[in-house]
Amino acid sequence: MTNPTEKPKKKKLQRRNSWAGEAAENNSFHANVTPKPLISPHSIKSSSSSASTTSRISSLSKRSTPKLKPTHPHSFIRTYQELCEYYKVLPLATVKNHLPRKILDFSADRLKAKDWRPVYEALIADKELHSISIRSRHPKKVVRPKNAIDIITEGVKYPVLFTHFFINTLIKSLTGCLFQSDSLTCLELVGMPIQSKYLTLLLEGISKSKILQHLSLENCPLGDTGVEELCKTLNNLPSITTLNVSSCGLSSVGIGFIASLIKAQKIQRFMETWQKSLRYQNPNLDAMWGIRRIILNSNPQIGDDGVKLLADILEDDLWVKAIDLQKCGIGKIGAIYLISLLEENCVIAIIDIRNNKNVPASLIKEVMSHLRENNKDRVTEYHWLDLGFTSNTSSTWMPSLSKIQKEGKAKSMPNYDLKSSSLTTIKPTRSGYTICKRSLSQPVKGCYQRKY
The missing domain is CATH 3.80.10.10 (Ribonuclease Inhibitor)
Incomplete structure (x- = not known):
């Protein structure tokens, strides 16, 4: 006696093959070429959770996101506010405290990964700040080459800035600001893990500054x-x-x-x-x-x-x-x-x-x-x-x-x-x-x- 559960399986396979044949005809394939059957999702082996999250983060980073065109690109104060609204990040009071006097002075230890992106993009094109002071009290001046997952999970114990991506991006932003700023007279980096490769990049911007x-x-x-x-x-x-x-x-x-x-x-x-x-x-x-x-x-x-x-x-x-x-x-x-x-x-x-x-x-x-x-x-x-x-x-x-x-x-x-x-x-x-x-x-x- 036949099992009644086998008939719907055959019908499903016939439906899949007919759908594949119709797709081959619509795409003008040759008659001799046999269409490949669809791969069922059960045949894909699931990897570890960390690998899946890293691939998901990399795929999200590769997507082309529309960039914001600020109304005042050379003003850190206005650009920072617009970027925080665009990325849906709350503007930090520690960053905004001295901005009315055109002074950027804050501690980098408490900033999270999501808080740094508006600072980077607003700083690289600024021409109005007179003083930039970024400080850190973390005792270990070591840059860790870790990925985004470790930054998010260990950001409280270890400053986010003490990773290769964030410190490298900060130095590049400061270099761009030094290249074109006509008002920056003071640069103060206290407790930063500035190693030789980051120092070389920073000195390129300092050498182009005429009023520092x-x-x-x-x-x-x-x-x-x-x-x-x-x-x-x-x-x-x-x-x-x-x-x-x-x-x-x-x-x-x-x-x-x-x-x-x-x-x-x-x-x-x-x-x-x-x-x-x-x-x-x-x-x-x-x-x-x-x-x-x-x-x-x-x-x-x-x-x-x-x-x-x-x-x-x-x-x-x-x-x-x-x-x-x-x-x-x-x-x-x-x-x-x-x-x-x-x-x-x-x-x-x-x-x-x-x-x-x-x-x-x-x-x-x-x-x-x-x-x-x-x-x-x-x-x-x-x-x-x-x-x-x-x-x-x-x-x-x-x-x-x-x-x-x-x-x-x-x-x-x-x-x-x-x-x-x-x-x-x-x-x-x-x-x-x-x-x-x-x-x-x-x-x-x-x-x-x-x-x-």
Whole structure:
């Protein structure tokens, strides 16, 4: 006796073959070619869930989505709002806080993957921002080459920016902004995982900028090789006046590259001064281009050898005004090198060697007394940084834009009261060291206000 369930199966197969034959005739196939039967969905083997989701994400990314044409493409404020509405993303208050003052300042640790796309597309064509400051406090500066699934699942524990796709896209957006912006004067990237390949891309944009004045790469894993590439780029970029490479893993080798940068700019500025003197002009040294302040805090491998390189190159320099050397592993010999530098150079306004445990307090007082004599009857725009300075909490290292970002009073010079009338110091000579006494009639005081 036949099973009644077999008849509907044969009818289904006949229907499928007839449908395939009709399709072959409509498509003008040859009569000899037999149409292939349809593949049933049960014959396809289902793969793992992760593979299916990755293929789905890749297929969605390959689809051509219509791009938004913003009404004001060169304005970050308006373009960011339009892109958030277009991608159905809520605009973040951390990104919008300082935008009315044309300042982009936010922390990158809490941004999710969906929040970055409007920022990228609005930043790459901007021409109105004066300052860009992006910070991160994540301790590990390692870029992970992971896919979109890992980013979504682990975005809370690990910052989204610390993946290859997102950090590469951010550097490209910043490079495009530097290429065409005529108003960006400050770029601050704190705690970013900027490795060599990303640094090379960023330096291409920095080299094309003509008005960038303040550059901060604090707490970025540059090392000595990264500083070498940076100094080669800044050698042909006269607009940079402030350079911050704190906590970048520098040693005395990296200080040698910075010293060669100072030397190259010094030679070019001496040539410019000589040309103006031939034309019976009085050159204005303060109005000339070049680096004025170098922040080297929290690089403990610099040591006395790195300080010696800086002291030798700054002995006859007339343009560098401030050197910050907190927590740089400086000892007594390094402090003596700086004292001998201040005896020859009367232009330097700030040499900060605080937070160096191996430097005696008497030598710090001697440095302060020399700085007081250098800045006597002179108003300088450079101020003293806080002890344990970090840009994660405040942006006070910039002489002009700090007032715009966070209002506050200028830092005054630390007050070291000298009770004794004479101070014993050690002066380096070619044969060794000589002990001499220096009379100090007044305590070290002074307040150096910022100039805006």
